[in-house]
Each structure stands twice: as structure tokens, then as C-alpha cells.
Amino acid sequence: MAGRRLSRWGRVWLAGLWWLALPFTVTESHGCSLAAHATLPVTLRMGVFTLFQPRFVWLRAHDRPAALQLTGQTFRLSPQMTCRIEHTASGLVIWQGNQLMAASDRLTVAAADVTLEVVGRKTRVQRQFQGTLAITALEKCLQLVVTQPVDAVVAAVVSAELPPDAPLEASKALAIVVRSYVAHQVGRHAGEGFDLCDSTHCQLFLGDQWIRQEAGGKTGGKLSVVAQKVAADTAGEVLQNVDATIYSAYFAACCGGRTTSPDVAFGAGLDQSGVACRWCKASRFFTWTRQVDRRRLARALLAETSVTDDIRIEVANRTADGFVASLAVTIGSRQIVVPNHRFRHLVGQQLGWNLVLSSRYVIEPRGDALVLRGHGFGHHVGLCLDGSLAQARAGRTHQDILRYYFPQATVGPCRVGR
Known part of the structure; x- marks a missing residue:
């Protein structure tokens, strides 16, 4: 956040799914920066359901037949009927009930004609998209790619990241940041056959409609x-x-009073500086406290930690603005220094992404536990969503908001290319 940064709504929606992965931009939209593009692409290829790596996908036709285009043939799915797409060693096959209907290595369909459903561990997710949907059989799973106009993607990300009653000016500011991000990062997943993914690794892209069902209930x-x-x-x-090159723009849920540079947050080496923010103080993520068993945390960093090892985990270095740069980890006789972005990644993968919410925190020992107290939610880079909402409600324009968080950038038109 660009995307990154799970939104309050994105966090809620993905909470269950990201215990397969995370609750908000929190594998935040980070990573290496690509060269700034001189033009804005007409369409984007968005990899969808990328966290699932599904072997089965269900398609349900709407009120008109859905034409599934396969290699050398067309399979028509009748209105309101469902078919199952299965990954096999030789390609993909289409089933209706117990009847095998067709086989191919790839199919395409008008995305607006079908509802997609994927089932994961304890989770069932449905989504609807516009544009064109392509399903391809890879070596181990099905790959789903939706091709849409850029501004359809921008609208979907804004809708996923902000509540539907968000102030217009805050929504405009986010739209420009999202468009800047996708224009700058387009092709990030080119080696995988699409431009950007639908998780907060790139942009939280849920499409036109989404429903998630699990044991705890149903959201959408x-x-x-x-x-x-x-x-x-x-x-x-x-x-x-x-x-006049495109600025590498990001956004996060709540900066906790201070934004920072991508270099600090991701180790990306980009020449951007942070700003002080007084607008997100009312956010529930402005300050946070978490507690974790120190041995459990140590095992997330070093799997072979023994039950008898003495363990000490503490901040080793900070930036001048108070962001954690590295941590000193002592486990028995082993001593290592872990960069903060690596620490957060390891802890997120092993213990969940809502334990270390940001990069401004302290660690306090408490018996067998460690208490983490911090500020903000996300990577702290670029636009602060909670701060922008507060600014818009105070009457500030989207230009004011963007100047506040991106003082080195200006808003301008981008030539449309590809």
C-alpha cells in the first residue's frame, strides 16, 4: 500500500483467512520497488485467491448461461448451475456432480457471468469480478487471473480498504495512492503470469462482491x-x-504518530522520508499492547530452541524516529541480531500477523512472557488511512491530505499506455 496495509475492513474480512496468513496489510504491501513506469497500463492482470493455491474451484452461473472457453471447445454452464474445476496432473477438468464434462489446460470466461468459490481450511470464500477470468492448471494448483481496467482495480481496492461511508476526500486520496502504486509496481508477479496479487503483498483486491463463511459466521x-x-x-x-516519474506510493492502516521510509520498513533502499502525524491519535491502533510466551516467540525465530535454554529478546537498535531497526536474540549460548522486518515476518508466519502490529514498539520482560507495547498498525510508510479519514472529516481536501503525507510528490496526469 499501497496496499498495503490491511484496511480496517480488509483486516476484518481477512482475519480468518490470514490465519492461513494475516489480518491487514500485514504482509504489508512491501517488497522491492520496480522502475517507475512512464505510462499507466490500460488493464491489470490480478492474481486472485493467491493465498489459497487452490486445487478445486467452483463456478456458479448467474441468470444467463456462462460460456467457458477451453482449448478448442466451449462448455456452456446453464443459469444458476454450478460446476467444479479440478486440478489434475494433465491439466484441469470440469465436473457437474459426478459427471466429467470437459478437460483442458486452461479456460476463460466473462467474470461477470459467474461467482467463484474456493474452500480452504475452515473457510469458504466466494467472490464476483468484472472483466475476464482465466483459470490455468499449474504444476501443483490452479492459477486464477482476472483482467480488468486499471480504474476498476483501483475502485475495488478502495472499497476493500475503506468503509462505504468513508469521506469522499479521504477516498480520493487513497484512489490516487493506489493508482500510483499499481502503475509503479505493475508486473511485480510477471514471472508468475500476472501483474499483481490480490493479497496485501500487493493490493487487497476482493472484486465486486465477496462473502466469507467459517465456523464463527459469515461476513461479506x-x-x-x-x-x-x-x-x-x-x-x-x-x-x-x-x-514527472511515478512516485512509489504506499499506505498503511495507522502510522501511530509517525510515518517512515521504505528503507526502514522493508530494507528497500528507497529515498523517501517520513512525516509526523497528529491525525490518527483517535485510532484504536494508535497504541497497542500484546503479550506472548517468550519461549514460543523464541521458537518462531529459532525452531531448535530447547526447553532449558535461557532466552532474552530485546531491541538492539532504533532509528532516530524511534522505529525498531534490529533485535538482539540470545537463546542459550547462541546470539543473533535480527533485522526488524525479518523479525516481523518470521513472527507473523509462525504466530500470526496481529502480534507485532507495527515497527515502533518496546519489549518488556514479564516472568515467562514478553510484553510488546507499540504505536500504529502496518508498515508506517506513506498514507495513514486513519489519519486521512480524520483529516477529511475535519474538512481537508484530498490534495491537502496527499501533500501532508507525500511532501516530496505532486499529483499529475499519467499517460495511458499498454
Whole structure:
């Protein structure tokens, strides 16, 4: 966040799914920066259901037949009927009930004609998209790619990241940041056959409608009117550097009073600096406290930790702005220094992404436990979502908001290319 940064709504929606992975931008939208693109692509290929790596996908036709285009043939799915797409060693096959209907290595369909469903561990997810859906059999799973106009993707991300009643100016600011991010990072997953993924590794892209079911209940949402409006109102606008190249823009849920540079957050080495933020103080993530068993935390960092090892985990270095740069970990006779971004990644993978919510925190020993007290939620880079909402409610425009968080950038039109 660009995307990154799970939104409050994205966090809620993905909470269960990211215990297969995470609750908000929290494998945040980070990673290496690609060279700034001179043009804005017309369409984006979005990898969807990327966290699932599904072997089975269900398609349900809407009120008209859905034409599934396979290699050399067309299979028509009748209105309101469902078929199952299965991954096999030789490609993909289509089943209706117990009847094998067709086989191929790839199929495409108008995404608006079907509802997609994937079942994961204790989770069932349905989504609807516009554009074109392609399903390809890879070596171990099915790959799903939705191709949509850029501004349809921008609207979907804004809708996933902000509530439907979000102030217009905050939504406009986010739309421009999202467009800047996708223009700058397009092709990040080119080696995998798509441009960006639908998780907060790139952008939280849930499509036009989504439903998640699990034991605890059912949640869902749909593309908001505000998100569609702001994507249209800001069409073609991106953040730019002084030389008119596209600015590498990010966003996070709550900066906790201070943003930082990608270099600090990700080790990406980008020349951007942070700003002080007084607008997110009312956020429930402005301050946070978590507690974890120190031996459990040590095992997340070093799996062979013994039950008899003495364990000490403490902050080793901080930046001048108070962000944790590295941690000193002593486990028995072993001593290692772990960069903070690596620490957060390991802990997130092993213990869940809502334990170390940000990069500004202290660690306090408490018996067999460690208490973490921190500020903010996400990677702290770029636009603070909670801060932008507060600014918009105070009457500030989206231009004001963007100048506040991106003082080195300007808003300008981007030429449409590919």
C-alpha cells in the first residue's frame, strides 16, 4: 500500500483467512520497488485467491448461461448451475456432480457471468469480478487471473480498504495512492503470469462482491458507490516525482504518530522520508499492547530452541524516529541480531500477523512472557488511512491530505499506455 496495509475492513474480512496468513496489510504491501513506469497500463492482470493455491474451484452461473472457453471447445454452464474445476496432473477438468464434462489446460470466461468459490481450511470464500477470468492448471494448483481496467482495480481496492461511508476526500486520496502504486509496481508477479496479487503483498483486491463463511459466521461486502466515484473522478491521476516519474506510493492502516521510509520498513533502499502525524491519535491502533510466551516467540525465530535454554529478546537498535531497526536474540549460548522486518515476518508466519502490529514498539520482560507495547498498525510508510479519514472529516481536501503525507510528490496526469 499501497496496499498495503490491511484496511480496517480488509483486516476484518481477512482475519480468518490470514490465519492461513494475516489480518491487514500485514504482509504489508512491501517488497522491492520496480522502475517507475512512464505510462499507466490500460488493464491489470490480478492474481486472485493467491493465498489459497487452490486445487478445486467452483463456478456458479448467474441468470444467463456462462460460456467457458477451453482449448478448442466451449462448455456452456446453464443459469444458476454450478460446476467444479479440478486440478489434475494433465491439466484441469470440469465436473457437474459426478459427471466429467470437459478437460483442458486452461479456460476463460466473462467474470461477470459467474461467482467463484474456493474452500480452504475452515473457510469458504466466494467472490464476483468484472472483466475476464482465466483459470490455468499449474504444476501443483490452479492459477486464477482476472483482467480488468486499471480504474476498476483501483475502485475495488478502495472499497476493500475503506468503509462505504468513508469521506469522499479521504477516498480520493487513497484512489490516487493506489493508482500510483499499481502503475509503479505493475508486473511485480510477471514471472508468475500476472501483474499483481490480490493479497496485501500487493493490493487487497476482493472484486465486486465477496462473502466469507467459517465456523464463527459469515461476513461479506460489495463494491461501494463511493469507491467507483472516486476512481472515476481521479482517473489518470498519480503521485509524481519532480522529474514527472511515478512516485512509489504506499499506505498503511495507522502510522501511530509517525510515518517512515521504505528503507526502514522493508530494507528497500528507497529515498523517501517520513512525516509526523497528529491525525490518527483517535485510532484504536494508535497504541497497542500484546503479550506472548517468550519461549514460543523464541521458537518462531529459532525452531531448535530447547526447553532449558535461557532466552532474552530485546531491541538492539532504533532509528532516530524511534522505529525498531534490529533485535538482539540470545537463546542459550547462541546470539543473533535480527533485522526488524525479518523479525516481523518470521513472527507473523509462525504466530500470526496481529502480534507485532507495527515497527515502533518496546519489549518488556514479564516472568515467562514478553510484553510488546507499540504505536500504529502496518508498515508506517506513506498514507495513514486513519489519519486521512480524520483529516477529511475535519474538512481537508484530498490534495491537502496527499501533500501532508507525500511532501516530496505532486499529483499529475499519467499517460495511458499498454
